[in-house]
Amino acid sequence: MSNEEQHIGKSLAEILAIRKEKVQKIRDLGIEPFAYEFSKSHSCNEIIDHYEELKETVTVRIAGRLMTIRRMGKASFCHIQDQKTKLQIYFQENKIGNDNYELFKLLDIGDIIGAVGTVTKTRTGEITIFADELHLLSKNVRPIPVVKEKDGEVFDAFNNKEQRYRQRYLDLIVNPEVKDIFIMRSKIIQWCRDFLNERGFVEVETPTLQPIYGGASARPFKTFYNALNQDFFLRIADELYLKRLIIGGFEKVYEIAKNFRNEGIDRNHNPEFTALEYYQQYVDYNFLMDEVEAIFKMMAENIGKSSFAFAEFTIDFTQPFQRRSMFDLLKEYVGTDIYGMPEEQLRELCIERGFEVDKSVGYGKLIELLFDHYVEGKLIQPIFVTDYPKAISPLAKTSRDGKEDIVERFELYIAGQEFANAFSELNDPFDQRERLESQNHLREAGDEEAQTMDEDFVMAMEYGMPPTGGVGIGIDRLVMLFTNQRYIKDVILFPQLRS
């Protein structure tokens, strides 16, 4: 190369131009830089795990992305990375031939290559493929961030959050521990399926686009359905459809689905999130508490930890989960027994405590406000909170022990956050109609998140709905819990950012 040409090779545009020229140079060598296939005999971790059986006897074929290159004239070391593991490869010019070594000289970090060779160790003891063949499988033409590492210490980590989320593929290439989170996410979902399938549940799919949104208290995303010439909503929950299936005669159903709530984004909330909901005929919320506890303990057992770090806490799964009434907890943390307190007196109490609560904040919301403010954050170890106010639980059965304002509902709290929500499902169509009507009144009084009347759902219930227990579990938070991630965006592959 002349001195003039040597000046090329600086800005990104020039790097891109050089890589493009390399593609042509490789073609000029008679090699296709974007291959069609390569048959692998082992993954990198299989070679490391089975080193003793493979060493110096077996010819192996491996493939992956080139992550480091150390050239030393007529021989070079490099590491490739496949899905799980990095592995070193040693290329010698007189072993792979001059033509292939010429090819090697044209390679860049980020290229996908295959190698054929024998398994050895270097004198420093690192398991290494001593290559007989080099195959270029896909040429990199845009530089990837180069992260260096020594003794476990990482240098120049690719840690720009915006770029990591926008270009998640780069994040996954360069930060392998990110991949582990999503592998764990996949396992957690699989364990949920296994648990339910083993118990005879049927996995179903219900509409994402719904003419009436329901099953939760939230603001929806709205869209227009051209073929039906009608406004539709993206589901905020699948609850009402799953109950229709219970009415239809499915004994046990579940769905793992995205819900969409048109609300704020923060470290614990993403407008598009995944929930497991399951419904089971003839059981009540007491049964479900045992079952949900079993699910969480099964997960911890599968992970192999009975206690683990989450945020600044150590969560202990060895003990039975506590079960306490919401009013009992309120009495302890607020200092006043508010059970049976009339709405106006409750509002006075909230105002005394410095909350701004006008008439649009009804009885149930007042209690929820106190609970969220005084109690929620204190619930670190797993605990089932029971006995929710009826006013904020329009789909749950009234408590059977005569408390008219209370429903048979529980939420599981861990580390101050809600992880599951369940109830003995309301199956009295007269009561259901009244509850949804009173939600309508709340909406008219200014509660934007009050639930909507769904005539078709109430009609379905009129045909007869068996006693049923139903559970909802937020999958994203479950993954956060078991992977010790503080930000929901870090358990979602492609969190939405403004474009």
Added chain:
RNA sequence: GGGUGCAUAGCUCAGUCGGUAGAGCAACGGCCUUUUAAGCCGUGGGUCGCAGGUUCGAUCCCUGCUGCACUCACCA
């Protein structure tokens, strides 16, 4: 939606009390057959997020905008 902060080379970051910018890695040329943050010699790469304003002069000061992060409020 409110508050705070950030935006400089492909990546990670310095820096300029206002005089158009540096390092390491990556890149390019050369040497090097067991290296591993390989090493050695050499090369040069930037609309300092965008748009205005102040100024003789702005990457720096001011205003607006955009994006992101953190945080408070609300929903899980």
